[in-house]
Amino acid sequence: GAGVSQSPRYKVTKRGQDVALRCDPISGHVSLYWYRQALGQGPEFLTYFNYEAQQDKSGLPNDRFSAERPEGSISTLTIQRTEQRDSAMYRCASSLQGPGQSEKLFFGSGTQLSVL
């Protein structure tokens, strides 16, 4: 596709439910990042993939959050037993190469998660 695609665009769920957020990066992009952005704040790093390898998950808030990228392309961020504090915009970004090379991050439109 022409850009990073995220789905769904909006997700409303009830507290305690599991949600899965999908990211389809730009074709050929090696690096994939997940961020969370609260209103009026900058993006907060969650996790990073190089191809299918999850090389940094230091930003995942707790063990309810997990992510995978099994074939080195599409990635899924899963939040189990959602809580109201999980409500935020979740953004995926991809880049062509890893650090030290082309580092420009291309962001998707994000998934706005609301936990009721």
Next chain:
Amino acid sequence: QKEVEQNSGPLSVPEGAIASLNCTYSDRVSQSFFWYRQYSGKSPELIMSIYSNGDKEDGRFTAQLNKASQYVSLLIRDSQPSDSATYLCAVRKQGYQKVTFGTGTKLQVIP
């Protein structure tokens, strides 16, 4: 101490003036520095990257890096109303993949 700090603003400048946006970072091993622009309701987009001390110019934009002072700035010359947005400073440490963003500075260019 936050890894990347920015004044949240808003910074208001008249049309045609120079807008100066500032950012400090805490870790001396930071290697790569970026400025992203984010329009309201949109996603961040990269406008400048800088890797070595000094100035880097691209059109109306100039990024400045001072590693000794751990300071990055963005100058926007001849500011236009279309420059009104939030500007996010981002940093990557040497040996790490994580790109850390500041909270952003909201810029308002007054016609």
